[in-house]
Amino acid sequence: MIEFFRRATETEVEAIKDKSDLTPTSAVWTWPNEKGEPDTGVLRNCTELDPVHFGATSGNTRKAMFFWGIANMLKATGITEIYFNIDADSPEEYKNILTRLGAVPTTDKPQIRYKLVL
Secondary structure, X not given: OOOOOEEOOHHHHHHHHHHOOOXXXXXXXXXXXXXXXXXXXXXXXXXXXXXXXXOXXXXXXXXXXXXXXXXXXXXXXXXXXXXXXXXXXOOHHHHHHHXXXXXXXXXXXXXXXXXXXX
């Protein structure tokens, strides 16, 4: 018999929490199988700033100020986190600026981002 999709149990959430970016708005869904290794997905409602288009003459300081300004405006409205993408081959100096602003990578390897229109 095919199992139904369902919300993950606390044990299933615990099993993936270290490799997932769980937030208060996250919901973990699972699809059990007969081998005891369920497929899980993290459904997240989030604020996202993507894409970001910088002018060709924008230096790293201006880029940092852009993120700082957007973050402060959003923080004033009660938003607690923001997601954004950068190219995996972005200069280390740019990545370091984002890190100093408090940003942390949510993946440890380059990925291809998809959009599925429902």
